[in-house]
Amino acid sequence: MTGSAPLPVSAGPSGRHGEPAPPSEPVDPALAEAALLTEVERLGSVAVAFSGGVDSAVVLAAAVRALPHGRVVGAIADSPALARDELALARRTAEELGAELVVLATDELSVDGYRANAGDRCYFCKQTVLGRVSELAAARGLEHVATGTHLDDRSAPHRPGLRAARELAVVEPLADAGLTKAAVRAVARHWGLSVSEKPGMPCLASRIAVGLTVSRDRLHLVEQAEARVQATLAEHRVNARDVRVRLLDRGFRIELDAPALRLAEARPGLTHALLEGVGAVGPMGTGRLGPYSSGAVSTSAAGSRTGSAGPAREEPAP
The missing domain is CATH 3.40.50.620 (HUPs)
Structure with a gap:
């Protein structure tokens, strides 16, 4: 180097x-x-x-x-x-x-x-x-x-x-x-690359809270849940740059970037549709909305985020 x-x-x-x-x-x-x-x-x-x-x-x-x-x-x-x-x-x-x-x-x-x-x-x-x-x-x-x-x-x-x-x-x-x-x-x-503005997209395992075992079923659940969130947002004409569905030990959290989150929270019908849609994907417990932020989360229901110097970071793909 x-x-x-x-x-x-x-x-x-x-x-x-x-x-x-x-x-x-x-x-x-x-x-x-x-x-x-x-x-x-x-x-x-x-x-x-x-x-x-x-x-x-x-x-x-x-x-x-x-x-x-x-x-x-x-x-x-x-x-x-x-x-x-x-x-x-x-x-x-x-x-x-x-x-x-x-x-x-x-x-x-x-x-x-x-x-x-x-x-x-x-x-x-x-x-x-x-x-x-x-x-x-x-x-x-x-x-x-x-x-x-x-x-x-x-x-x-x-x-x-x-x-x-x-x-x-x-x-x-x-x-x-x-x-x-x-x-x-x-x-x-x-260079005119089509991905020049593409947001970071770490692997699906990064959505599983630290301390929860990574399994094929959980990875599939996350993929389906995020696809459902994207589809629901599109149906309601909400453009979200960043979407995550985080699996916690007793539930899940849908994370959206700030503009999309403001729209969702201002429209109870959309909030309900997002939570209900993800809940229908599989057994994920109780959910809530929250702001998007990179980084790993703990296994607590609140999903408090680990510090940047802590034991976990959401890393980009190679």
Whole structure:
């Protein structure tokens, strides 16, 4: 890792959707692009751990631009923790980028530490996923495995998934080129990527409160519940950027971004429809609405959120 200095971006308070606040001075996308392409070109060949999100999409797009044909492949891990619509979107995005995408079947649920969900689940997930991508890279004769980790990710106080990446000697071209999240989005806009404004979408397991066992049934329940919330909001003509259904030990919480939550709370009929719709998906107990925020939750009925330095963080996909 080269550890380049961050591109000039003014600091600010925490932003919405669990991302750093937008910079007070705009990022120069040409400068960010040049730094990233230089970093990727020096790799020679790479398998990109791809999730379909903006971070890994920018890495894959950079690799397609900077490296020879046949020296780049994208790889996405397909497991019960990946929503079907996210897999479909990832396929479309890779096609848009002109990149080969290999879908790797992974079985994180076979790993005791992952199922236990004790606060370090992301370590076991990344260990499994990046291990499979490393196997693909070796089989293809590719020198490196890269993730979409950016500079802001490195400064987070507790990211067990990053520890797994370090152990596997995975490269982080965004961070190494000095790109923050704001710079990543600036480059994505500069390149006209369709996912440039896509909100973060961690795996379905991130919706299961710390301390509750991760199971195939619970993952399916979360996926169906969030789909039901999205459908109900669409029926009521409410556009929500961020939607989560969190499973707690004695119920569930529907989390919406601030504008959508205000609309839902002002319309009792919509609130009732949301709670009733999720409740009809399966045995989930009593539910309530709440504000969206990234991060893991405890198993309490209130679902109090762990601190950023605590044992759990909602991590992005690789």
